[in-house]
Amino acid sequence: MNTKKLSLQEYRSKLLGCWIGKNVGGTLGAPFECKRGVFEVDFYTQDLNGEPLPNDDLDLQLVWLNVAEKYGRNLTATILGEYWLSYIVPNWGEYGAGKNNLRQGLVPPLSGYVNNVFGDSNGAYIRSEIWACLAPGNPDVAVKYAYEDAIVDHCSEGVYAEIFFAAIESAAFVEGDRDTLINIGLSYIPADSGVAKGVASARDAYARGLSWQEARIQVLNDVPGSFGILAMRREDLPSDVPIGRMGYDAPSNVGITIIGWLYGEGDFGNSICIANNCGEDTDCTAATIGSILGIIGGAERIPTKWTDPIGDSIKTLCLNLGDQGLQIPKTVTELTDRIIRLTPSFLGSQLVDVVTPTDGYTIEVKEKEQLFSQSKQINAWTHRSFADKLNESPFQVAYDFVIFSAIVDYKEAPFIQEGTTKTIKIIIDNQLFMQQWLQFKWHLPSGWTITPGAKIAASLEQYHCHVGRTELEFSFTPSGLEEARYDLIVEITSQGRPTKGLIPLVFMNGPSSR
Known part of the structure; x- marks a missing residue:
């Protein structure tokens, strides 16, 4: 203290x-x-x-x-x-x-x-x-x-x-x-x-x-x-x-x-x-x-x-x-x-x-030795430091929905091309000390396909004194590209809860570039 x-x-x-x-x-x-x-x-x-x-x-x-x-x-x-x-x-x-x-x-x-x-x-x-x-x-x-x-x-x-x-x-x-x-x-x-x-x-x-x-x-x-x-x-x-x-x-x-x-x-x-x-x-x-x-x-x-x-x-x-x-x-x-x-x-x-x-x-205020960057214990298994934040990819976008938080990892710059499969990762952290069932529902442009599916369920666990994390990868293939920009939405619902997390994803039609 x-x-x-x-x-x-x-x-x-x-x-x-x-x-x-x-x-x-x-x-x-x-x-x-x-x-x-x-x-x-x-x-x-x-x-x-x-x-x-x-x-x-x-x-x-x-x-x-x-x-x-x-x-x-x-x-x-x-x-x-x-x-x-x-x-x-x-x-x-x-x-x-x-x-x-x-x-x-x-x-x-x-x-x-x-x-x-x-x-x-x-x-x-x-x-x-x-x-x-x-x-x-x-x-x-x-x-x-x-x-x-x-x-x-x-x-x-x-x-x-x-x-x-x-x-x-x-x-x-x-x-x-x-x-x-x-x-x-x-x-x-x-x-x-x-x-x-x-x-x-x-x-x-x-x-x-x-x-x-x-x-x-x-x-x-x-x-x-x-x-x-x-x-x-x-x-x-x-x-x-x-x-x-x-x-x-x-x-x-x-x-x-x-x-x-x-x-x-x-x-x-x-x-x-x-x-x-x-x-x-x-x-x-x-x-x-x-x-x-x-x-x-x-x-x-x-x-x-x-x-x-x-x-x-x-x-x-x-x-x-x-x-x-x-x-x-x-x-x-x-x-x-x-x-x-x-x-x-x-x-x-x-x-x-x-x-x-x-x-x-x-x-x-902090004592002198506490002014330096230090890792913090999140739970019995996890320590995190500010260095972990800086090590995150610039393609990871964070969202907070109270009972869970989400990170969309684009993995690379958000550009798409006709017929070329794009893979993204969604990381969900449980912010409750209780298990949750999540439903993922994708809203995609017409003609696009996605795996493992446009509607799937996933378990978000809670372990003893430890909130859980779930990571899912989705691969979609765009087709019929006629617009310069495309908006996708993934809807995440916790079963039995009123919270509904809506995450927009934006992609540009064109070659990848910084």
Whole structure:
């Protein structure tokens, strides 16, 4: 049983620090975004007139705040995807690829994977702070929602990057040691990932006494990206680093963020400037390290040199504010206050004590050793860790029907061709400690065939102190293909229960492609 507590006063200071740091870093870095090279900036380079620059790094998270206020801990990637389509305007890069897939009926994680060359880019990790702020000192909770967020429009390295920073930022509410925090973040992602390699490259350069300029070269050679070439002519590009694969940008930019943190030596201004001066996705790298240092030190540790020029306001860039449905905070203070009001219901009474404190609620947080990723015992036979979640195929789509949950495993990208048999797997987990009989009924396009049959029964067992799992494979053969897209529905009924689970499956007529 945890006994460590985070007071409301300390929580509020760190929340303010997070969002102020995000605003400062994003404003500093915005003019240098998509540029490759080494810069020599030590302060803002534009006239601000008391306001920050608009930045997608922050305003996307204002939409997620609205989702969390409505759905709480029940929010899912599918819900986030619907909000994305409704309220987020840009169609560039991974944002556009994810939206295009969602419009076609492909739900997460398929929406983040299919035909998405930017799935390994930076658009997910820049929105990690909201989950850390809603789960301070509980990184195991923060990464759960960071994953749901990232798979809407990213895959692989793009997902790992958001999880890495969400874990760090959540732990930073209760742990201030830089190396410990980096290790906590690494514990939640694959050790052989590109993000982990980018972090290791930055740490190696720092340990060997290289300058930050040399560290930049090492990182961009170890995990080459291409974000810094987007706003430059090829003939103007420096020759000290290679051009990486299009869209493979999270590993290098995470590494640059770590360079800023290491070489900044805990100084807020130095850290964000070094990250910015390494180029590439500068508003993202500077804003992320700004938010981390803002959480560690609290709002009062951010120098007024940085805060006075931009004030308290939030400027949006990417949001649909014309349609009703969102309530967007206009200031950092309003954003902070709304999170403070939301956290007790989001975390629940097991972690937030709203009864006994005299100075506002307290939040139960993890002890230091518990901040790292750990496997959890599900029952006498089963342990699961967050690594198990990350090892799942990007073709597995999850559904929850209260008394049972289901995973549809497409096994590969959802493309079909005339007369070619397609096999999918459905995995059912019993969420009751009692046996169930399930009936599967398929609704298929005319002329299609399916084995073992369009109507079958299956037992969903319950073993002593252990809920059961049933896995079924279905193979169908499409015929008479005339449409570009086909929708299938499998109807799953638990006998003697009112629950009826309807799962839509979407397939595109054409050759398989990412």
